[in-house]
Amino acid sequence: MLALFLVGILLSLIFPSSMHAAVQFDNTRIFFSAKEREVSIRLINKGNESALMQAWVDKGNPDIQPDNADAPFLVMPPIFRLDPKEAQSVRIIFAGEKLPQDRESLYWLNFLEIPAIPKENGVDFIQFALRSRFKLFYRPVGLPGNPSEAITQVRWRIIEQDAGRYALKGENPTPYHITYRWLKLSYGGKDYDIDVGMINPFAQREYTLGEISAEEKNGRIRYRGVGDYGILPEQQAVVKKVSVNSTSP
Structure with missing residues (x-):
């Protein structure tokens, strides 16, 4: 997991403006009610090539490695392949850590998208990765107001x-x-x-x-x-x- 993460960070820094994500998400803000044990987010690969995906949740430090991201959430599956035009639901599971009950808590859901290596022979190419970060709000039961x-x-x-x-x-x-x-x-x-x-x-x-x-x-x-x-x-x-x-x- 660390190797995928480092590749993604380095390449996304090198090519921040020229990249276009093939993978799209059905939501960019996730609200996790304390009444639920898990929530899900759906991805679809709109591109023409397969992509290797890595997912994790962190507490707000974008530089932390997935293996060291100690947010109280598990992402299943953490690594998966997404073929062209294929959809995949990713589950976000609360690990049960005690969190403040008088307010929302904010975490970040990360997806690293690494495209497949082209099959053309004799062609030079640069492989890059795209990283997406979405806010994940943990909302306790019974908070006052709307x-x-x-x-x-x-x-x-x-x-x-x-x-x-x-x-x-x-x-x-x-x-x-x-x-x-x-x-x-x-x-x-x-x-x-x-x-x-x-x-x-x-x-x-x-x-x-x-x-x-x-x-x-x-x-x-x-x-x-x-x-x-x-x-x-x-x-x-x-x-x-x-x-x-x-x-x-």
């Missing part, structure tokens, strides 16, 4: 970091990971594209805006999030500007 509505509970404020310099601060009071496809802030006659990405459960993040001279008390954000079943509708909200010493919620 995951699809959690994004609307994030508290956004414009705060002063130091004299004349401000930041947009987001606080996630929910037990769910909040993922944004995009977020735009309008304040003081300017528009800001904020690269939010994801805010972890019960966490907060700040995004520096720079110097702001506007005296408006409120700004406005527009955003689209990613839910359990895909992209959420566009939403908007008023954002308050608070002073560094403010105790406003």
Whole structure:
């Protein structure tokens, strides 16, 4: 397994932009309910050549070797061949480790795709591998609130970091990971594209805006999030500007 992993990492670094994956997946975000012992993801080889696949789950370190990835999940089968136009279901099995029960836990599901060696004689070629990483969310039973509505509970404020310099601060009071496809802030006659990405459960993040001279008390954000079943509708909200010493919620 280590040999396959190292080949994939090296070649994907050498050829990051010219590769095209033949293997496609029926989902790119996996939610593992604590009520289930296992979930599955379906792969299909859309290409014309066979591919050797390797699968594993890690805790977030993309450089860790599959044999050392100590996430509490087993992937079955961990290595398999996928012929052209063939489909394969891969099972993700929870190994029973005790995890936090008051929030989601995030892991990463990896697939390494190594194409078959061409059969043409006398032809030079470069064999490369493609690696795909998908978020795997472990969701305990009984978490409060609705995951699809959690994004609307994030508290956004414009705060002063130091004299004349401000930041947009987001606080996630929910037990769910909040993922944004995009977020735009309008304040003081300017528009800001904020690269939010994801805010972890019960966490907060700040995004520096720079110097702001506007005296408006409120700004406005527009955003689209990613839910359990895909992209959420566009939403908007008023954002308050608070002073560094403010105790406003």
